[in-house]
Amino acid sequence: MKEDITNPTHSFKDRAASVAISKALEFKLNAVGCASTGNLAAATAAHASRAGLPCYIFAPVGVEREKLSHALSYGARIVLVEGTYDEANWIASRFAEEHNVGIVNVNIRPYYVEGSKTLAFEICEQLGWRSPDHIIIPMASGALLNAIDKGLNELKTLGLIDGDVRISGVQPEGCSPIVSAYREGREYIKPVRDINTIAVSLAIGNPGDGVYALRTIHRTRGTAVSVTDQEILGAVRDLARLEGLFIEPGGAVTIAGLRKMVEERLIEKDEEIVCLLTGSGLKTPHIIQHYVPQPFIIKPSIGELKKMLEVEKLA
Ligand SMILES: Cc1ncc(COP(=O)(O)O)c(C=O)c1O
Known part of the structure; x- marks a missing residue:
């Protein structure tokens, strides 16, 4: 197994965002962003904050809230699109066309691949x-x-x-x-x-x-x-x-x-x-x-601890 979860934002997408945003700086783009199913959002937002660039994330409303909070924490602006990822991606592409913005998985995608x-x-x-x-x-x-x-x-x-x-x-x-x-x-x-x-x-x-x-x-x-x-x-x-x-x-x-x-x-x-x-x-x-059992909730007493151990068959 090749686990790739110890990057700065805990997915392989840091590799892609890091290279793409370095190129965005080189190209003197005004801002960066991405369309995301969740992980690219946090990666783009984190690397944008390190690069000192504003960041715009386009995501479908169904994306996990934890991932959005993660991206928000770095100061990204998030646009939730009432539709699928493909529709969010389409809006992001239009945004990139009309502004001097590097959307990492659209107009600067070749560099994203170099990272991956x-x-x-x-x-x-x-x-x-x-x-x-x-x-x-x-x-x-x-x-x-x-x-x-x-x-x-x-x-x-x-x-x-x-x-x-x-x-x-x-x-x-x-x-x-x-x-x-x-x-x-x-x-x-x-x-x-x-x-x-x-x-x-x-x-x-x-x-x-x-x-x-x-x-x-x-x-x-x-x-x-x-x-x-x-x-x-x-x-x-x-x-x-x-x-x-x-x-x-x-x-x-x-x-x-x-x-x-x-x-x-x-x-x-x-x-x-x-x-x-x-x-x-x-x-x-x-x-x-x-797939996990609920935690035990007990009062701070030896009696309750014993009861729990009996349930667990550890007594
Ligand atoms: C955890 C994870 N693994 C794999 C992938 C697959 O990436 P790709 O879109 O390059 O096929 C993604 C895409 O977002 C992802 O978040």
Whole structure:
């Protein structure tokens, strides 16, 4: 597992925002911003505050409140769009066109990708400068999957790694336009309008890089699977209980996806696989209510403590 939750705002999006906003400074843009499913909002806002630039975030109203508070804390202005992520993204694009503003995932997106690809560099570096057999990646717009591919290809060109890496993607069943295209053998993406998933950070119905992600998966002989909310919650719980890692649903999909790939015999027994864990569970604290027992509430007395221990069968 490659966990990427210890960046300044606790998701891999810091990599993307950091490079994009450095370029915005170089281009002397007046302000920066983004359209976001949650994580990019905090990352853009934090790096904008460090750069001393005003920041405008466009998000669909359904985004988790914790993530919005996180972005607000850095001083960003947030525009909540009554619609989907795709509609928020469209408004953000119009805003960028009419003002001298760098929207990190729109008009300065190439630099955003340059930041994301460093995850591929780090995976190979941490393996002692070699590549794994297979990398499993959460997909929303599909940009991260392509950025990993770009990073690996650059290392290969430089002669720092050799060998082919299978690249696979996972989406939540309630929003899986890229996986559906893969499974149905289509070369184009049919946008999903009725989105329903607890992995809110992956809720992009019309993924901008979807077609390219499809091509990358095919070219690298990877695969694509979708996972149910129950399977995602199972992965969140297992990561916490078996590994001590608290990961948000959008990041934990890769573990649920790995399980599915094993069941469907889509991977070889001896493959060395890296699953990306891309966001911290602290960003979606409400999720745990689905799988943890309520805390005990007792009075400060030995009698009450004993009663509790009896319930727990520890007495
Ligand atoms: C935690 C997390 N993982 C993965 C992704 C996927 O990113 P992409 O849109 O590049 O496919 C996102 C997107 O917001 C995310 O928030």
